[in-house]
Amino acid sequence: MLKKVLLIFIVIILSVTTSYSEDRDHYLLKEVKNVLEQEFKQTHYKETLIITNAGQVKFKSKDTINLLSILSNYADMSLGNIINIHDSVNSSLFIFVYDSLLDKAVYIKDQNNSLSFQSFEKFLTTSLNNTEDKVKNLLNGRGYKFLPIVVAWKKGMSLELRNSVQFHDHLCPGVLSGLWISKYLLESFPLSSEQRYLIVSIPSWCKDDAIQSILNTTAGKRNLLVIPISEKSKKCLVDGAMNLAGIYIRYSPKKKEAEALVIEFLWDELRKDAGVKEGKTFQERLKLIEWMVENEKDYKRYVRPLKTKTLDNFDPESFFDVDMNILKSFDLWKCN
Numbered sequence: 001m002l003k004k005v006l007l008i009f010i011v012i013i014l015s016v017t018t019s020y021s022e023d024r025d026h027y028l029l030k031e032v033k034n035v036l037e038q039e040f041k042q043t044h045y046k047e048t049l050i051i052t053n054a055g056q057v058k059f060k061s062k063d064t065i066n067l068l069s070i071l072s073n074y075a076d077m078s079l080g081n082i083i084n085i086h087d088s089v090n091s092s093l094f095i096f097v098y099d100s101l102l103d104k105a106v107y108i109k110d111q112n113n114s115l116s117f118q119s120f121e122k123f124l125t126t127s128l129n130n131t132e133d134k135v136k137n138l139l140n141g142r143g144y145k146f147l148p149i150v151v152a153w154k155k156g157m158s159l160e161l162r163n164s165v166q167f168h169d170h171l172c173p174g175v176l177s178g179l180w181i182s183k184y185l186l187e188s189f190p191l192s193s194e195q196r197y198l199i200v201s202i203p204s205w206c207k208d209d210a211i212q213s214i215l216n217t218t219a220g221k222r223n224l225l226v227i228p229i230s231e232k233s234k235k236c237l238v239d240g241a242m243n244l245a246g247i248y249i250r251y252s253p254k255k256k257e258a259e260a261l262v263i264e265f266l267w268d269e270l271r272k273d274a275g276v277k278e279g280k281t282f283q284e285r286l287k288l289i290e291w292m293v294e295n296e297k298d299y300k301r302y303v304r305p306l307k308t309k310t311l312d313n314f315d316p317e318s319f320f321d322v323d324m325n326i327l328k329s330f331d332l333w334k335c336n
Contacts, residue, residue: 028059029070031115032108036074036097039106039119044099048075049153051096051146053087060113064093071095080162083149085169096139096146098123100154107139124150132282145170148286152293161293164210173285176292177265178210180299181245185215188305189261191250196223198258198316200247200326203229207245207265225320236335237327241306243267247330251314258314262306262330270302307331 040048054067068084074097075081093110105123108115118139120126127138127147135143148171152161161179165171191197199217201208204226211217217224229237237244243264251258271277274291276284309330311319320326327333 028064028115029066032067032095033070035106035108035115035117039104039117040074040097040099040102043074044101045074046076046079046081047100049081049083049098049100049150050075051083051085051098051149053085053091053094055084056087057089057091057093059093059110067093067095071097080157080159081153083153083162084166086167087169094140094142096142098150100124109140124154128286135282144282148172148289151286151290155290155293157293158296160210160214164213167213168206168209171289172206173279173288173292174206175210176289177205177245177267177302178207179214180292180296180303181207181263181265182211182214183296183299184263184303185248185261188300189248189250192252194252194254195250196253198223198225198249198251198319200225200227200249200320202227202246202326203234203244222316227326236333238332238334241327241332243304244306244332245303247326249311249314249319251311251316253316256313256315258311260309260311260330262308262332264304264306266302266304273301 050071052067052071054071055063055065057064068082071082095108096105097108098105103122103124105120106117107120108117124147127135127143130138130143135147137143139146149165152165152171157165160182161171161176164175164179168175185197197215197217199211199215201211201224208224208226212224219226234242241262241264243266245263245265248261248263249258250261270292271279271288273295274288276288276291279285279288307330325333
């Protein structure tokens, strides 16, 4: 009798738990759908961009991956119109929807386990003329992240750029420089079927996330070494290495053969050509991003080989150690 009572109790608990979970799913999907149907009476499937961290975060402690099926009804995923931003699992859910034909945007967010939304008419027209402070406060502080993505998307984003943005969680000139360096490697320093890359990111900046995304080189797989350089230490670089953008090695594990390519990135020349003085303000960075997207084909003007070196008996496991200054071994360091 006791076993029967316990069994019934367990069945009831499981039923309630399942029902509660389904209710949460139903509420989330229904609310998002209602907002989008209310704000966008007509769906411009091919002209709509969605930026979201759905599937990366939780809503009321539950996975949000199901939202992507709803969102795919409003933007053409096959055209790259859904940007699924990488995010920390404890971040709050957000969905940004932009219709380029209407110049209208809707921003949906998780606010204390319930959904709220804002609607913006003439979104891009108004936002591009905003002051720096207004941009920073736009969309709960995400305006400076979303606006460059919208601008680049309207001009056309490649697979490589889209994946880099998704991984880095926003678009900036640094990410675009990583895209250009990756393109240079793939075209001018390609791998044979038996070769691999080992990348020494020195100095490190946003480029590294783009390179990781495009070339699948990561710290965990030990084919990406990230070494920062302080402004003080940069004074120790030899005169010809002030634009240093990393050391890129292709090697054959079987033959123990390796070639190293030191690359520089010409930021000053790039900013000059783009008509940007320093690139420190949001408007200057946005102008530089737009120019880089439009002039991607000219990337070789700014990604330059600085020097090459043959590495004999190369072993990636013993190539670098904690007490080693790798720049000295490449004659890029002038301090003792």
